Amino acid sequence: MIKFDFTSMCNFNKELLDKKAEVLCKFNNSYMNGWTSPIDQDIINDVIKTSKEIKTHSSCMVVIGIGGSFLGSYCIEKALAPYFKDNNFKVIYAGTTLSSVYMEELLCYLETVDFSINVISKSGTTMETTITYKLIKELMEKKYSKEELRKRIVITTDKEHGALRQEVKEEGYKSFIIPDNIGGRYSIMTPAHLFPLAFNIDIEEFVRGYYDGYKYLDKAFLYAVCRKSMFDQGKVVENFVVYEEKLNYFSEWLKQLFGETEGKNGVGLLPTSTVHTRDLHSLGQMVQEGNKILFETFIKIENSSQVKFKDHDLHNINNVVLDSVRIAHKKGEVSSIMITLPELSEKYLGEVMYFFMLSAAFSGFLFGVDPFNQPGVEVYKKEVREKIVI
Numbered sequence: 117m118i119k120f121d122f123t124s125m126c127n128f129n130k131e132l133l134d135k136k137a138e139v140l141c142k143f144n145n146s147y148m149n150g151w152t153s154p155i156d157q158d159i160i161n162d163v164i165k166t167s168k169e170i171k172t173h174s175s176c177m178v179v180i181g182i183g184g185s186f187l188g189s190y191c192i193e194k195a196l197a198p199y200f201k202d203n204n205f206k207v208i209y210a211g212t213t214l215s216s217v218y219m220e221e222l223l224c225y226l227e228t229v230d231f232s233i234n235v236i237s238k239s240g241t242t243m244e245t246t247i248t249y250k251l252i253k254e255l256m257e258k259k260y261s262k263e264e265l266r267k268r269i270v271i272t273t274d275k276e277h278g279a280l281r282q283e284v285k286e287e288g289y290k291s292f293i294i295p296d297n298i299g300g301r302y303s304i305m306t307p308a309h310l311f312p313l314a315f316n317i318d319i320e321e322f323v324r325g326y327y328d329g330y331k332y333l334d335k336a337f338l339y340a341v342c343r344k345s346m347f348d349q350g351k352v353v354e355n356f357v358v359y360e361e362k363l364n365y366f367s368e369w370l371k372q373l374f375g376e377t378e379g380k381n382g383v384g385l386l387p388t389s390t391v392h393t394r395d396l397h398s399l400g401q402m403v404q405e406g407n408k409i410l411f412e413t414f415i416k417i418e419n420s421s422q423v424k425f426k427d428h429d430l431h432n433i434n435n436v437v438l439d440s441v442r443i444a445h446k447k448g449e450v451s452s453i454m455i456t457l458p459e460l461s462e463k464y465l466g467e468v469m470y471f472f473m474l475s476a477a478f479s480g481f482l483f484g485v486d487p488f489n490q491p492g493v494e495v496y497k498k499e500v501r502e503k504i505v506i
């Protein structure tokens with residue numbers, strides 16, 4: 117079981133607890149809660165089968181997507197990949213940058229290998245994804261026949277709408293669907309993430325863990341209440357803290373999940389993150405003695421590799437530091453929550469992601485905003501469109 121420790125929180129607003137029935141009612145009545153319904157086993161089988169077929173002719177898969185069409189699978193891939201052994205199937209994530217240096221080097225590399233691509237965009241209109249896809253497809257058209265392209269291009273998008281769905285219809289490419297009632301950052305239990313993960317991860321174990329996460333619904337609500345109480349007391353920053361470098365991108369996923377869910381109408385906690393013990397020697401000073409605008413959420417891993425240092429277990433030293441830092445920060449008036457995973461595995465990542473998604477949605481309702489849209493992201497896109505036609 118995942119453990120939750122809320123005991124180091126300052127007084128949280130008990131009146132918010134009374135809003136539970138109202139929040140659950142809003143959540144259950146929301147059209148965009150499709151990610152709580154079980155995924156069809158046929159989809160999982162298709163995802164696994166397609167990844168196996170691709171492995172027979174490609175040595176590398178390029179996944180093209182951004183935001184909620186990228187961070188979920190990327191953070192799990194990073195969390196579970198070995199640090200140094202290179203025994204995973206090569207999955208490259210592109211589409212999150214317009215850096216021409218990155219693109220030039222990527223295209224040069226792809227010229228030298230047999231590869232396939234998975235373009236992921238629910239809307240089919242995202243600029244970064246479109247540009248990356250078009251540039252890579254140009255290279256593929258030089259390298260492969262039309263028939264080969266049909267084996268090597270997989271498109272994950274809306275069931276009916278958008279340019280990508282149109283392309284699937286015209287070219288006969290393999291495709292997966294992101295359901296209407298599931299938004300990008302809540303799409304972890306769709307092929308948008310399961311397909312890229314299927315190359316290296318036991319996705320069936322992940323899926324089982326994910327749905328098991330429902331048992332933490334009460335804790336997810338309590339966490340949302342704590343966060344909103346902190347905000348109301350002027351603690352407007354939530355710092356996510358991990359003690360395993362592999363979880364760095366898990367924090368990035370959390371930042372996107374909570375940032376896009378809550379940051380509307382002038383409210384919402386600013387999510388930040390630190391990786392310890394590295395950042396104890398940089399932002400640690402600010403947290404301990406700086407502006408008292410933040411609280412922290414620690415993610416602890418109970419069991420890990422067994423490396424001995426003198427008479428100690430190194431992982432135990434890491435966790436003793438974590439516990440000590442919480443005490444030290446509390447002395448510096450920084451409250452914290454701790455979420456403890458028994459180990460870093462498909463199962464517990466699935467469970468904890470579901471917990472965080474529930475909590476983010478509940479938080480959105482407590483903050484009085486729509487948890488499932490992100491209208492602010494459109495503003496920069498409009499500015500770009502006025503200057504350049506893509």
Ligand code: PA5
Pocket residue numbers: 182183184185236237238239240241242245299300301302376490493
């Ligand atoms: O969470 C979200 O909805 C967003 O972050 C989107 O996933 C992101 O903007 C990418 O959108 P799309 O999948 O339409 O390309």
